[in-house]
Amino acid sequence: MKSAFVHHHRYATREDAKRDLFGYIEGYYNRQRLHSAIGYITPEQAERQAA
Template sequence: MGRQGYLATVIDCFNKEVIGYAMADHFRTELIADAMSMAAANHPLASRCIAHSDRGSNYTSHAYAELLAALDLRQSLGRTGTCFDNSSAESFFATLKKERVYRTVYPTRERAMRDIARYIELFDNRTRLHTANGYRPPQEVRNEYLRSHEAA
């Protein structure tokens, strides 16, 4: 088994919050399915909302398409070789690598997974200021949205 680990994410384009993620020592379809399943379990996904990704073979697999259909999500794929079509994910991974992964040597894969989960849950979603959110953290933006709809 190699020392490399993989991370799949589901990012809400509304507020840039990572609402689902999964980590493993492989990048098979079940990894991205686990991330999407976490998103669906922890957040109400609107019926027929769009699940966008790049054109990696896992995202174009029959198994992943079946999962999206079961969750009543529409699939959208970026254009080949155009990173701008998936800019939220590109930005998240660039920041994660710069702020966490490139600066840290993890003694075990499990330690890396715990640290990255903590980074997502406690820093990126709750603390880090996102320019697309008017320099506010994703959860603050989501909570404000939910409060405004409760009052209505």
């Protein structure tokens, strides 16, 4: 995450950094990346298969 997202980025406040990182984690990292625990598919794909 450091090299992909926040490297060389300076935040004015700690709250700005927290908000930005939360958006990255919830918007991309947890939803779109492949997860080995669920068979190397995205959580969205796993939800569709379970339905």
